[in-house]
Amino acid sequence: MTSETKLSICVVGGTGAEGGGLALRWAKAGHRVTIGSRDPAKAEAAAKALNELLGREALTGVASADGAAEAEVVVLTVPFAAQRSTLEGLKDTLAGKILVDVTVPLVPPKVARVQLPETDSCVVATQAFLGEGVRVVSAFQNVSAHKLKDLGHDAIDCDVLIAGDDKEARKVVAGLAADAGLRGVEVGPLANSVVAEALTSVLIWINRTYKVPDSGIRITGLPGGTPAAE
Numbered sequence: 001m002t003s004e005t006k007l008s009i010c011v012v013g014g015t016g017a018e019g020g021g022l023a024l025r026w027a028k029a030g031h032r033v034t035i036g037s038r039d040p041a042k043a044e045a046a047a048k049a050l051n052e053l054l055g056r057e058a059l060t061g062v063a064s065a066d067g068a069a070e071a072e073v074v075v076l077t078v079p080f081a082a083q084r085s086t087l088e089g090l091k092d093t094l095a096g097k098i099l100v101d102v103t104v105p106l107v108p109p110k111v112a113r114v115q116l117p118e119t120d121s122c123v124v125a126t127q128a129f130l131g132e133g134v135r136v137v138s139a140f141q142n143v144s145a146h147k148l149k150d151l152g153h154d155a156i157d158c159d160v161l162i163a164g165d166d167k168e169a170r171k172v173v174a175g176l177a178a179d180a181g182l183r184g185v186e187v188g189p190l191a192n193s194v195v196a197e198a199l200t201s202v203l204i205w206i207n208r209t210y211k212v213p214d215s216g217i218r219i220t221g222l223p224g225g226t227p228a229a230e
């Protein structure tokens with residue numbers, strides 16, 4: 001089910017491919033979206049390029065700390081190597097908010113090989129670092145930026161797994177998945193995020209082996225549309 005209310009969202013790292021794609025789709029769905037960056041000028045340039053794709057002035061670019069302070073939902077889309085340092089700069093700002101962590105613990109150059117960190121899930125590590133005052137939700141690790149940026153297809157042929165310890169926050173993110181044209185499937189507690197995090201390397205391997213740009217996943221056996229979890 002799509003979101004009932006329009007949210008203010010800051011996509012930290014939205015200057016990159018994945019965050020830019022998510023930001024584009026949420027702006028299209030009517031949410032108030034800012035692109036967050038370490039460099040406000042880079043954020044403004046990224047927002048301008050996304051507005052051109054969208055065909056209207058909807059997105060703005062800001063310093064990540066400013067965007068996160070204003071937003072109800074903050075979305076983290078940075079490389080694994082930058083995950084902790086980025087969160088360190090935002091920790092105080094995130095109190096009381098939902099943080100959607102999209103980070104995949106890829107370790108270049110062997111990105112087609114699952115290499116989980118010592119903590120297993122890097123999103124569980126985010127929750128431990130931020131503490132209980134931030135509702136961390138894991139999602140969107142298995143949808144390619146390429147699919148997100150293609151506004152020619154409203155519905156994306158891919159499910160995303162949504163894990164989080166706070167049920168209400170999971171439902172907000174399920175709505176955001178639907179708003180982005182995806183089927184979001186709730187998969188329970190944040191500990192289950194590790195499956196989505198590991199799956200990305202498998203999909204990269206499939207892409208290379210079968211010579212396709214963006215393989216994805218489908219959960220079978222569910223009723224049609226976006227399933228509502230109890």
Ligand SMILES: NC(=O)c1ccc[n+]([C@@H]2O[C@H](COP(=O)([O-])OP(=O)(O)OC[C@H]3O[C@@H](n4cnc5c(N)ncnc54)[C@H](OP(=O)(O)O)[C@@H]3O)[C@@H](O)[C@H]2O)c1
Nearest residue numbers: 013015016017018037038077078079082103104141144145
């Ligand atoms: N690309 C995909 O198709 C895809 C699919 C699924 C999941 N993911 C995951 O989503 C996340 C983002 O992917 P992406 O491809 O969009 O990444 P990206 O383009 O390499 O980086 C995104 C942004 O992160 C910031 N960043 C990069 N290196 C940094 C560093 N060393 N320190 C601090 N910030 C840094 C930059 O923002 P500023 O310079 O503006 O601060 C950059 O624009 C990753 O964890 C990735 O594994 C990606």
